[in-house]
Amino acid sequence: VSDPADLTIAAAREQMAAGRLSAAELVESVLARVEARGGALHAYLYVDAEGARRQARRPGDGPLAGIPLCVKDVIDVAGMPTTAGAAGWSRRPAADAPVVARLRRAGAVIVGKGHTNEFAYGIDGRNPHHGDAANPHDPARLTGGSTSGPAAATAAGLALGGVGTDTSGSLRVPASLCGVAALRPALGALPRTGVVPLAWSYDAVGPVARSVADAALLLDVMRGEPVEDDVPGAAGRPLDGLRIGLVEDLVAARCEPYVAAGVDRALTVLRELGVEVAPAHFELLHRAGAVHRVVQMSEAASIHGPWFAEQAARYAPDVRERLEAGHLIPARAYLDAQRARRLVVDELRAVMEAERLDALAAPTTPAVAPPRDAEEIEVAGRMVPLRAALQSLTVPLTESGGPVLALPIGTHDGLPFGLQLAGRHGGEPRLLAIGAAYEGATAAGA
Amino acid sequence: VPLPAETVAALAAAAGLDIEPGRLEEVGAALEAVLGDVDRLRELDLEDVEPLVPPAG
Numbered sequence: 001v002s003d004p005a006d007l008t009i010a011a012a013r014e015q016m017a018a019g020r021l022s023a024a025e026l027v028e029s030v031l032a033r034v035e036a037r038g039g040a041l042h043a044y045l046y047v048d049a050e051g052a053r054r055q056a057r058r059p060g061d062g063p064l065a066g067i068p069l070c071v072k073d074v075i076d077v078a079g080m081p082t083t084a085g086a087a088g089w090s091r092r093p094a095a096d097a098p099v100v101a102r103l104r105r106a107g108a109v110i111v112g113k114g115h116t117n118e119f120a121y122g123i124d125g126r127n128p129h130h131g132d133a134a135n136p137h138d139p140a141r142l143t144g145g146s147t148s149g150p151a152a153a154t155a156a157g158l159a160l161g162g163v164g165t166d167t168s169g170s171l172r173v174p175a176s177l178c179g180v181a182a183l184r185p186a187l188g189a190l191p192r193t194g195v196v197p198l199a200w201s202y203d204a205v206g207p208v209a210r211s212v213a214d215a216a217l218l219l220d221v222m223r224g225e226p227v228e229d230d231v232p233g234a235a236g237r238p239l240d241g242l243r244i245g246l247v248e249d250l251v252a253a254r255c256e257p258y259v260a261a262g263v264d265r266a267l268t269v270l271r272e273l274g275v276e277v278a279p280a281h282f283e284l285l286h287r288a289g290a291v292h293r294v295v296q297m298s299e300a301a302s303i304h305g306p307w308f309a310e311q312a313a314r315y316a317p318d319v320r321e322r323l324e325a326g327h328l329i330p331a332r333a334y335l336d337a338q339r340a341r342r343l344v345v346d347e348l349r350a351v352m353e354a355e356r357l358d359a360l361a362a363p364t365t366p367a368v369a370p371p372r373d374a375e376e377i378e379v380a381g382r383m384v385p386l387r388a389a390l391q392s393l394t395v396p397l398t399e400s401g402g403p404v405l406a407l408p409i410g411t412h413d414g415l416p417f418g419l420q421l422a423g424r425h426g427g428e429p430r431l432l433a434i435g436a437a438y439e440g441a442t443a444a445g446a
Numbered sequence: 447v448p449l450p451a452e453t454v455a456a457l458a459a460a461a462g463l464d465i466e467p468g469r470l471e472e473v474g475a476a477l478e479a480v481l482g483d484v485d486r487l488r489e490l491d492l493e494d495v496e497p498l499v500p501p502a503g
Binding site for chain 1: 454457458461462463464465469472473476477479480481483484486487488490492495496497498499
């Protein structure tokens, strides 16, 4: 890698430790990339180049010293506006969100605020107020969203990593479509203070990175404590003793054949690393979409209530319509959806327990990045509305509230797609170990 | 059966929402879809199931 902007965080740290690269050089390299491609990709809604240079001059000696990051514009960074990608709504936070404060204390350089769907209430990376984000692999394609900016920036060298949020798949979908890794930590694993909420039952803050190892480091820093590797198979193959359940209902007829083939290849690599793969079947998982829709729409309407009452006309039409309908959902309907959610979650946990599964596996998106003007996409021979298609595989694995890792596993026509691994509560270390082992094996040419 | 515009207008008024008459139909369709979701969820046996809302503390 000749341009420092293309390094992983781990490689940049190595070069800086060896004295071959300075924080200032790294940040200048990233800022040059922002200058060259930022306009076309629309990955940032706000860039603080001078602030980044200032931070790079005194990076300290923390684990992220001098590492340039992109923070999704629903997360507060002191000194930068938080707009949530909205028209007219903004705040000027006096303090960093705790996750950002921890990144800065570790030496991270915040380049700016990343593109997002309006109020993070979208899955495609479009934004009628600020313009759509463009996919670095083909700017005529969508990035996915709503963590569109950090994913595109990380993929294109406009940052070495990022921070985003995930309510329905907003970290995982853009990670899949842009070819980067992302982790949705378990609910409650990271503080949500200083983050514009969308739905309390689902909102999670998490890292975006070029490698699973980088995502693990960012998670460590944002948690404030290291994630201990607890993979049991120390003797023998790296992942001996682990079991993964393939959620077959999320593969057959739910994704394009090239995605299913990619998942199959990825599982073959994992088997070679020692993982035992078993089919996992659920009676209730197909109810997850309905549960999620009712809960999310109700909670989003409540969250947006006061602002919406004043400014409904300033919302994008699709977001406005969902919020209006959300206002009209009866309380009993919301509670019945939360009761049904308990059944879905109980079944997910029971199957993982009974089958002794460390993780569930499924594709992240049913297809590669669609064209920017797509309203529907083809999935296994059927045309499916874009929003429904893009979140069709992430929503079911969101329900349990456990961690979900998304990592790239292949390309089709030069466009990336990914795999999700969903773990139990507290299972982040195991997911990250599986992902890192997969990356190590495939990077070596497996 | 689509929700009549008058029903949507009445619900909106009760919720303090001001929806233009020309948009009542589309909002009604979105609401209709989500209430259909709820009906299907109620086919499950929800008796004795508490909502998955975190308890205080």
